[in-house]
Amino acid sequence: MKNFLAIKRNVAYASILLIGFNLGCTDLGETVYDQVPQDQYGNTEGQLNTLIGPLYNGLGGYFAAFELLNCVTDEELAPTRGGDWGEPEWKFMMEHTWPTNFYGFDNMWNFIYSNIAKVNQKITNPGFQSPEAQAELRTLRAFYHYLALDNFGNVLIADENAGDTPVQSTRKEVYDYVEKELLAALPNLSTNVRAKYSRMSKYVAHMILAKLYLNAEVYTGTPQWANAIAQCDSIIQSGQFVIATDFLSTFSVNNENSQEIILSTPFDKSKRTGLYLQMSTLHYLHQQTYDLGSAPWNGYCTYAEFYDTFEDDDVRKQMWLTGQIYSSSGEALFDDTQPAILTKEIPSFKMPAGPDARLAGYRSVKYQVERGATFDMSNDFVIFRISDVYLMRGEAHQRLGHLGEAMDDVNAVRTKRGVDGFSTMTLDDILAERGRELAWEYHRRQDLIRFGKFEDAWGFKPVTQDYLRLFPIPQSQIALNPNLTQNFGYPQ
């Protein structure tokens, strides 16, 4: 009996022990230490600022999204240099035979819609309900929609009216939406361009509208030249922006104070990395020219025909690296046993290995290469600038038959660049002028399409069909989103 009692007592102790642990140890909630649940942040103005800032970090993805796709234009290509740069994308971008599952399209779509989602996530935050904050966020969101409609055409409008699953809209509907959003935002946007450097100021909204109207005929079938002129006027007449006397200063390492820039996305070699254009374009030996931390990749160059549109006196011609490659101490360098001389001509798209293949094509140093740069550069990447506005207004005037005003605007840029103004001017002259002024600034595809030249043959590219004016909706998005159908001309 005593034994039995002892057992009972032991069982009882054990049971108490078990129950005690069960009560204390079945909580499966998570405590976060180095991040914060999203509903517990954004309560102070300082916290709100740290939420807005990264939206502009996201805008920095603009460079990476466009860098690749600019190889579909007549100003940039990456030829196959022996075994180097033999990936299929460089060829299919060049000859406009891209597949719908090309990662370059994924990158562009992801850049646009992940950023739209992040804006949407902030726009309903109680801390951002002031008219100014709403206007800035709506402008940023409209900018991404503008990029989507320009690249992909028939896309999703994602805002608070779209519900949980945005449906695909026509290019015209997206055009109307972007126009409406920007016009609504304009009154509450800041005109302080220094305080809003690299952010959505009033002039950025004007600029997006100007681009929208300038390309309205492409987007909707109905031209809006006068509206384009009006938007350009708003920017130019504000007097806030000036065409720089020193052309390359707009792209220098410390270009954040340039008065030409309407919108840029700031980079820093260590604090905001991601701009490495010099790595993609420079020859291996340029490591010694600029004392770079590692040898560049020797990829992008320009077509000889494009380079030939630059007159010798044109200061913009200095953006190209040509001829002999020197070390930083001035010594002429050799590639294998042959003098390292960059050649204008690219003998064929696919070149056999050797110095000739490596040295083919002129390279861009429009963005100043910092001596001793390791990988990332500190130049801010320019999205919109004032000389573009003059050229846009000039073009719109020309198309409306205001030839005098047109020539004034175009020559206002030319005379700053060390070349004589035009005395007579055609639309083709304006396209060429835009090419010289804006080379490798990622406006070229839009310009070629607007001028009806995107289907033309150039370099190694044959004549192509006009459905290619729109990029395909990325295959991965179509597969996942039943609300999306493929653009005309592409395999459904």
Added chain:
Amino acid sequence: MLKFYHIFKSMLCLLILLSPGWTLAQERTITGKVMSADDNMQLPGANILVKGSSTGTVTDSDGQFSLAIGDNTTLVVSFVGYVSQEVVITNQTNVTISLVPDATSLAEVVVVGYGTVQKKDLTGSVTNLSQKDFNAGINPNPLQAIQGKVAGLNITQPSGDPNQAPTVRLRGYTSLAGGSDPLYVVDGVIGVPINSISPSDIDKIDVLKDASASAIYGSRAANGVIMITTKRGKDGRPTISFNNYIGMESISKRLDLLNADEYRAEVTRIKGAASLSDGLKFPTDANGNGYSTDWMKQITRTGYTNNHELALAGGTSQLSYRGSLNYMKREGIVKNTDFERITGRINVDQKALNDKLQIQYNLAVTRTNSNLTNDDVINRAILFLPTLPVHNADGSYYEVPGSFDLYNPVAMQQNFKKPVATTLLVGAINAKYEVAKGLTLGVNGALQSEQSRNQEAYNVNTKAYLGMLGQVSQSYSQANNKLLELTAQYKTNFGASNNLTVLGGYSYQGFVNDGFSAMNNIGDPSLADVDLYHLYGYNNLGAYQGTLIRGQSNYVSSYKNTSALISFFGRATVNLTDKYNITATVRRDGSTKFGANNKWGTFPSLAAGWTLSNEGFLSGGRTLNYLKLRVGWGQTGNAEGISPYRSLLLYGTPPGGSTSLSYYDPTTGQFLTGVDITQNANPNLKWEILSQTNIGLDFELFDGKVTGTLEVYDKRTKDMLYNYTVPLDGKNYFTSTQLANVGEMSNKGIELSMGGDVISSDNFRWNTRVVGSVFKNMVEKLSSGDYQSGEILYNNFNGRGLGLITASQLREGHPMGEFYIPHFRGYDENGNIQYETADGGVTTDYASAKKFEKGSGIPKATVSWINSFTYKHFDFSFQLRGVFGNKIINNLRSNLTLSGSILENNMLRDIDQYPANYSIPGLSDQWLESGSFVRLDNWQLGYNIPVGGNAIKNARVYVAGNNLFVITAYKGVDPELQVKGDLGANYATPNSIGMDYSNVYPKTRSFQLGVNLTF
């Protein structure tokens, strides 16, 4: 009152023990010794019973016994794992009894989760190994010690890197992102890092292979469970073991690269003699002679291994102990790389309260110091030109400026340090108390604490490290966890020979991880000549200029996360007569890491065994002595790949100080750190579920001479975790991927393990065993609703200009690791690779080539042939291991035969077999080779020195080695490559399978000389 009673009883016991005189009624005393017939080791703890009585004794720690007996007595001698023997005693006073190991081993006790079962009662698939089964040779890691020994457990050691842990995959590949490694349970402590354990401390390893056996570990058991039991002390006189070996390793096979003269000749042939005038690539010394350097030789050496172990064990019937100290240092064959480990372990067993209370105390400390390799050094040693000298005349390292590929590997090796030190402490107490007959309550508590320090330094004065501006860093991390488990087990017999065991339990394991790191760099190349690297290395991070000049946001970082796993589990086992066994288990796991909608999961299993040979219709056969059929089904989970907080929508700054959220503040002109959504939320996130059916046959043939097991399994993973692509519609998802449970994968296989004594005579014995398995993997499903894996491209084919060419793609209805590549149709006149097109023509455009399924990097079959021989005091063993049916893409060869690039890097001797104008590499079956091989994994020749007297109980010397030869048609260095199949560091694409790249740490051949002494 109770207390006095206990004391009285204890004293009484003591008196009985100390009073041999009480047995004077017997007529005489016999003494003797019980030995094991297979290795002549004494057997302590063997039972000696006078037949037909209850009189008996147990051998002491030397295997000796002394027993008072009458005339013409028969002794029954028995010991677990050995065949019982009857010895008739006539007039001897001293006998030596040799027990033969029980070939069936059916009496062996097998460790399963939260308990043990007798092998004959097993229903699940469990393979048990003990120290004597371990591989010969240099085995720093317990996994290497059992490589090839367990059917279905594929252990791959893809390199000779002393710091690389082997890859372990049990029964195929069940997961992508969920984690693929088995769960390790060491003495009941869950999740102990396997490489912290010295193999010589291990008593037994039990591998729980099927769901029936492993489901008791629930959401962590899908990749199998490996249970490790360490050695413990026994009642008896203290024994001291002293085990030592030294080893020597060298590269087993070198890449057949051009030497300097051959390289100059090939350059002349391909590019013309004028190319030799390039003074940068073909420099000459003061006498005008070219240089000749073997870069692989420059960076490698003969590596020596030292292993010393001291163990002390002993105890009384109430308290026993074993303490051990092990030191191992293994030098890598690549200079400046090594692995050093010190382990200390103390296991104490205590019995109290009439042996009703049993307590095990385990304490283990492991300290490892490693000097890690820089893989790129090996890569550059292959590429760097043999015509270049190591040093310039002024003593500085020779470099080729402006070259994309050429970096002096010796300079890289000498200007880089990466030591890692890890300390692991595991302390555990396991107590069991029998509160009533058959009812045992248990508590198991354990604490694990792992602390790591990583240091790294790169000298900016080196071309290869200029790009990162030199770099110095230190990081400290801690991983701590607490385990508490409570169990109650009730065991009862009913009927004549039936028994029932019921187990219930609760488990809590809480994890806390944190750490921080600090980094700096030289800041500006112009400061290189300050040469802080040689002054401070990583020991004075603040002395460097980087923080002042560059102001990066990632100079310091820290993190902390916690998680907990809470479980309830139960098991019921019924054994009816000697014929039927039924086991049912269930575990209910809850994890903090799972999404809010799926916090708890239930993992059941059911299995039955039927010993057919005990049925009338089969018993008594001479050929087939034993036959048992086992059938089991169960579900296990896999969630180790889910890191904490993955289900939540969080604002954060990425730990590790990424600059991805920093933003420019126009007001201050500064870059500031921002906060943003870091991941898509997934409230449905949960474990993967693996359903597994297992059918097994255990058999014994020819009077137990041959034993074996044949098993068939069918596994299917559902809710497979992966970072699936989600639709970016601007509303629902912030990033393009989300960790979610979507896909399905299946694995089916057959396993066979059989063998026995082919010859067994007094002086000579040959035991042989074959262990083999075949399996077939299939990716069944990769999308559902909002989620799609997209094109998961992996197995990158590297080469100049080939950034995004991949040899494999995960596709539904195709196995993992399958190569999906074009067919090679020769070179055209310009040296371009021609691929076959869909219509049977040829193209030089890779994008237009048709792709074919060309086999897989994952082997179809793995077979080991294990042999051991004993002749008198000599023994010899070897193990051949074969891997069959896999393919390899020899990416190294494709890059080292590229004639057009011969001036960019060194090439293989075979380069003359390729067109001189071949300059654009391409992926095709041209580079596909069979990866089948047979390797002599290990061998050992030992001699047991006959020792007399009491001082030395056992003395043994041996020579042994690893990787004596490989038989293979593969043209690369070694066909045993990484076959991980889980996700790589980017968490987006699987690690490569069957790709032979250039930065593989060479495999080694080793020789070993050892001595074991037991006092």
